[in-house]
Amino acid sequence: MDQDLEKTRLQWRQLKELSIKKKAPYLLFQHPLVPDQMLNHYQSFDFSDITFDNRKTLNDMQLAFPRLANKMRIRKETNKIAGKEIQQWLIEAIESVVHKQDGITLTIEQTEALTVIDIDSNKFTSRQNKQETMYRINQKALKYCLEEIQKRNLSGIILIDFLKMRKAEEAALLKQMQVTVKEDPLPTQVFGFTRLGLMELTRKRERTGLIQLLTNHSASARLPLSAETIAYQLERELISWNDGNIESMIILCHEEVVAFFNRFIKQHVKTKIHFTLYCQTDNKSCEFQVIRAGSDDLIEEYIKQHQEIAVDRML
Known part of the structure; x- marks a missing residue:
């Protein structure tokens, strides 16, 4: 903490000197979105690995975020992250259909007004009875939904269509969602289930969503990249x-x-x-x-x- 404080004080003195030399209006300082703002935004998260493709950027970020320094490294593979092509990661991040290894499928449809996430379990296998299996699927799907919401930076009104549950199970899943969203760095409010059985939540719109950044459109179907x-x-x-x-x-x-x-x-x-x-x-x-x-x-x-x-x- 002392290191962070001293660094901030030094930065403040430099900006103060610059403000005297420059004539208003003048932009004194702005954090680059990547990686500065991103690391600052998520530095409280439990990262296992943070990779860079540039040695200078790595050194700068290690100085800026000393608590994460031991998790930072240079990426050895020119075009890969975690054994997968970067382009493949990007395409998967905007695909409307997400297939999970356990047989659960999410279908994510974005419009100007809201985002709808539909849960499907046709390929999910379990020895439990049907009702217990559906609740177990919904519990797993909830975590998958939050992963996609954060990865795609979804915001505004979000509706999740879980598999049909009993009222007691709906209440338990709602409580699980309310606890889990607290880990999201962006304010997220969970309202509950609508009359049609859809879980309704809203997430603060802070930056442009991933699909808007990578494509020329806002819908989440297969669309040409920008x-x-x-x-x-x-x-x-x-x-x-x-x-x-x-x-x-x-x-x-x-x-x-x-x-x-x-x-x-x-x-x-x-x-x-x-x-x-x-x-x-x-x-x-x-x-x-x-x-x-x-x-x-x-x-x-x-x-x-x-x-x-x-x-x-x-x-």
Whole structure:
């Protein structure tokens, strides 16, 4: 605590000096959302592992959050977290249907007005009687629902359609929910069950939800990812190719992805890769695609053979 206090005092003195030098209005300080605000928001949680892909960021965060420092490390896998591709994590985080290993399925539908989570148990197996099994499923599903709510940053009105229960079991599940939501860093209020048997709760809207950040839409069905999301996906892909023995590459992607990449990502990638990058635009495709990768001669020959296609150099 003394370390945190001294660091805050130093920061305050620096900001005070800056405020004297600058003319109002002037933004003196703002925490970056990732990772500063995120770690600050969740630092009371019981983390087992916090990974970074940049050594400087790791060092800065270890100084900023000394209590979490021993859980921070550099990610060894360029494009993976916990053995799974980053892109796979992102897609799973916005899919409307979530399948759990024990056979419980959540269907999450988001609209402008509210979010509905439906519980299904067709593949769940148990030796208990039907009523006890349904209550057990609901208890497990409750935890899954809260995991998805926090992961997707769902907010506003949320309705959960649990399996049919007796009144006593509804009351017990409601109490479990009221206790569990206290662990959520965002204020969440549980109102109870509606006349139709749906559990109703509201969660404070603090930041944009994950699906709004990653896609061009607010609904949770299968939707095209936003240009920003694809551009960052492209960044990870290009850096992963840097370990290969290639001299040039041609990619195919949407012009909006190219525009965002050139504006916000290009300079960073330029320091990370050693090969020449060419781009062919295709506004019919939402995803990017590697057309050719290899020697300079191979790419030059491809461009000569396809002169009817506009290929521009990006890097």
